[in-house]
Amino acid sequence: xxxxxxxxxxxxxxxxxxxxxxxxxxxxxxxxxxxxxxxxxxxxxxxxxxxxxxxxxxxxxxxxxxxxxxxxxxxxxxxxxxxxxxxxxxxxxxxxxxxxxxxxxxxxxxxxxxxxxxxxxxxxxxxxxxxxxxxxxxxxxxxxxxxxxxxxxxxxxxxxxxxxxxxxxxxxxxxxxxxxxxxxxxxxxxxxxxxxxxxxxxxxxxxxxxxxxxxxxxxxxxxxxx
Numbered sequence: 001x002x003x004x005x006x007x008x009x010x011x012x013x014x015x016x017x018x019x020x021x022x023x024x025x026x027x028x029x030x031x032x033x034x035x036x037x038x039x040x041x042x043x044x045x046x047x048x049x050x051x052x053x054x055x056x057x058x059x060x061x062x063x064x065x066x067x068x069x070x071x072x073x074x075x076x077x078x079x080x081x082x083x084x085x086x087x088x089x090x091x092x093x094x095x096x097x098x099x100x101x102x103x104x105x106x107x108x109x110x111x112x113x114x115x116x117x118x119x120x121x122x123x124x125x126x127x128x129x130x131x132x133x134x135x136x137x138x139x140x141x142x143x144x145x146x147x148x149x150x151x152x153x154x155x156x157x158x159x160x161x162x163x164x165x166x167x168x169x170x171x172x173x174x175x176x177x178x179x180x181x182x183x184x185x186x187x188x189x190x191x192x193x194x195x196x197x198x199x200x201x202x203x204x205x206x207x208x209x210x211x212x213x214x215x216x217x218x219x220x221x222x223x224x225x226x
Contacts, residue, residue: 009053009204015084019074024050024081028204028217050081052221053202057083060201063168069161070196072188088188088198092149094130095139095186097158099123099166102181104207118181118212123163150189157195158187165197173208176224178215181207 001021005012009028013021026049054076061073072085100107103119107126127144128136139147141155150158162185170180183206186199203217203224215223 009050010200018087020085020087022083022085022200024054024083024200026050046218049204049218049221051078052218052225053200053204054078054081054083056202056221056224057200060165060169060172061197063172064165064197064201067164067168069164070194072196072198083200085198086190086196088190088196090186090188090198091144091154092129092147095144095149096128096130096136097162097185097187098126098128098182099162099185100126100182101166101170102179102207104181107182123166125159125162127158151193154189154193154195161187161195161197165201169201169206173224176226177210178220178223179209181209183207 001013001015003011004014004020009025011023011025013023015021026045026047028046028049055078057073058076058078061071064071065073072088074084074086076083100121101123103111103115103117103121107121107124108115108117126138128138130136139149141152144150144155145152165185166180166183169183173180183201185197185201185205187195188198189195203220206220208215208220210223
């Protein structure tokens with residue numbers, strides 16, 4: 001297989017069948033040795049995090065596929081910490097989609113003059129360009145259309161699917177006595193322009209709290225699969 005992309009938390013390989021293979025790593029985004037899903041650089045390495053991220057991704061991708069929401073997930077190999085996925089083009093040079101149930105993280109930092117920490121948000125969806133140098137700038141629907149990154153129809157589909165997927169994740173967390181505050185996704189599109197969920201759905205991409213206290217990714221994975 002040919003290595004085609006080296007990412008922060010995964011490497012991507014081209015397979016002979018036209019699909020791609022994601023190899024999960026133990027690196028996490030953060031700063032000064034502290035995990036933060038909103039950070040743009042690798043801040044720490046946690047042994048075994050790649051394995052638990054893959055396990056959680058498998059769990060949720062299978063549920064999302066069963067709900068009829070398109071994803072790139074095909075299969076996974078836990079022994080090798082890899083996931084086989086369908087080919088998909090990313091929007092622009094990479095786009096992150098965040099769904100927020102509570103005002104924390106970068107949302108709170110931006111808008112603290114208007115909102116209190118932990119305030120309820122109505123499955124608020126925002127999108128940012130993946131650009132470390134610029135701090136992952138926010139971009140509006142109109143901006144995405146004007147810049148030729150996606151169509152209005154694609155934006156609407158991503159927003160709707162993001163809210164549906166977030167509801168699935170939140171319900172699974174709630175069943176375990178956990179509260180999802182926000183979660184980060186990536187979407188791509190197939191040869192016909194149809195959007196699909198790509199990348200991963202792991203503890204490192206979400207903020208989850210229990211009784212008002214933040215749960216770190218490894219502890220979250222342990223609680224989730226307990």
